[in-house]
Amino acid sequence: MLAKFRPLMATAAKAKPPSALSVSTAAERDEYPQYNHTDACRHLRWTAKESYEYMHARPWSRVVDFYAMLVRTGAGTAGLAEMFRKDEKDHISGTDGEDFETSSEKQMAVASSKARGGRWERLNFKIVLSYHGGSFDGWQKQPDLNTVQGLVEKHLGQFVDERKAKQLQERSLPIEGCATVAGRTDKGVTALQQVCSFYTWRNDVKPSDIKDTINEAAPDKLKSLFVSEVSRQFHPNFSAKWRKYLYIFPLDQDAEPISGKELSSIILENPEYNVTCRSFDVAKVDKIIRKLEGKLLSYKIFARDTQASRSDGPATECFMFHSRAAVSKLYSADENFKEGTKVMCIELVADRFLRKMVRVLVATAIREAAAGAEDDVLLNLMEATCRRATAPPAPAEGLCLADVGYEDFNKHKCFIVD
Structure with a gap:
């Protein structure tokens, strides 16, 4: 098809503008x-x-080019404010990313910090991403394609715990993290504040480490705007109320x-x-x-x-x-x-x-x-x-x-x- x-x-862009009627x-x-x-x-x-x-x-x-500029500067949705003569403060987070984390998420993060066993011991991170759609073949990871998910998970591999890394090696699979996203975007679609999550059983991982690693993956094409630790209950897709x-x-x-x-x-x-x-x-x-x-x-x-x-x-x-x-x-x-x-x-x-x-x-x-x-x-x-x-x-x-x-x-x- x-x-x-x-x-x-190929010819549409070169075609002359159609007549008025x-x-x-x-x-x-x-x-x-x-x-x-x-x-x-x-x-x-x-x-x-x-x-x-x-x-x-x-x-x-x-x-x-306009979308590429917003991603390159890391402006996020706040970069659109000038188009509509809006106050950027309504669409941008502070230096500590305070606006990206709601009060309910903070409460969940506090609950997860309590001493609990089993799956509750693992750390769950919320990652806010900005990426240029024209530079990737969509979000979803696919063989032999340059996708956002594939690139993010590849660089999250260094934060995977030893047990999971060993399991992946035994199956001859690359050591990669697992990123769950709020919504997959098609090829060519840009995202200014996409949300995904990543978890690990390592307790020495810091949000700043994840942010710096992702920003090194594809400079000017993919940026991590903010990373925070959230509760295990947080899910970027099912916890979302609107897009x-x-x-x-x-x-x-x-x-x-x-x-x-x-x-x-x-x-x-x-x-x-x-x-x-x-x-x-x-x-x-x-x-x-x-x-x-x-x-x-x-x-x-x-x-x-x-x-x-x-x-x-x-x-x-x-x-x-x-x-x-x-x-x-x-x-x-x-x-x-x-x-x-x-x-x-x-x-x-x-x-x-x-x-x-x-x-x-x-x-x-x-x-x-x-x-x-x-x-x-x-x-x-x-x-x-x-x-x-x-x-x-x-x-x-x-x-x-x-x-x-x-x-x-x-x-x-x-x-x-x-």
Whole structure:
């Protein structure tokens, strides 16, 4: 499947920007039957091919470089504050990492310090990581691939206790640690404050030792922002209460929406033709995704390769705490905010996310906004039975795991607020 799209990906960046609109007959559109819903819209929806081409024909290198700068400087989520004119103090930890450790975690850490036997004797460490998605083949460890998990576990091997090291040697396996993560990210997806954990029975390991070791693994591409000892009860995935993703989408600097007068003249002169709009309004995207906020819904239609990962509740249900879109600008080290690239930022906070859910959700919202669909179109799409009713996933280069929370969700810490 990937081989089929590689030639298209290679030429998409070189392709000229599409015209403001295109027209086609209903017979021509029947060649791309990918919708089983009847939501009304003013313009034709893009086909899967049109949506794919539109998404990839962007200056993604600017987004990639921006994420790389945030990782290199170790700014974490606080590095995004300037984009939204927010106070960095709300998104950054102190020098001792105080903000990364909640009161509940501190209590668990105190409980684990009591003299207990068995598995409670081992030390459990919480590690907050920042890594550049374009430099790795995703999080999950895979043979012969440069993954974040593989690199982290390789360097954690020096903190493994003697008993486990001997067991690994007897099985002819490399001496590596075991890192459990809050959520796996795909290839190309950046993380600014990813959370993982590591345990060992050695009592001489200090958080600073782990932090320094990880920072030496891949300078400027992978950084350990903070490491703390937590209770054995802490689990980076199941203890998390919410995750925050940010998608940055470069906008066409000179794109102009089609005027109503222009549309009317085309339709009147050619009543048998339909119009495909090649631009969208960010405000419309915001209205569409806001309909998801504060609801527990099944996102199966927006997921790809979904498998049940929870023992309770429907496997595809997610509660969306926050969903907004806004215009902002990217900046680099040699330019200020005003001179940056104009982008659309989509901020999503939910209790959990399904595989590729954010990327499909972003691409579908943009497609529906360009078509002039109703604001509740995404809710109506969830009743569809075929995933082809949604758009192909947006490029991974724009996606960033901004934060993972272990305390109750606080809307004031979001970037895009009213």
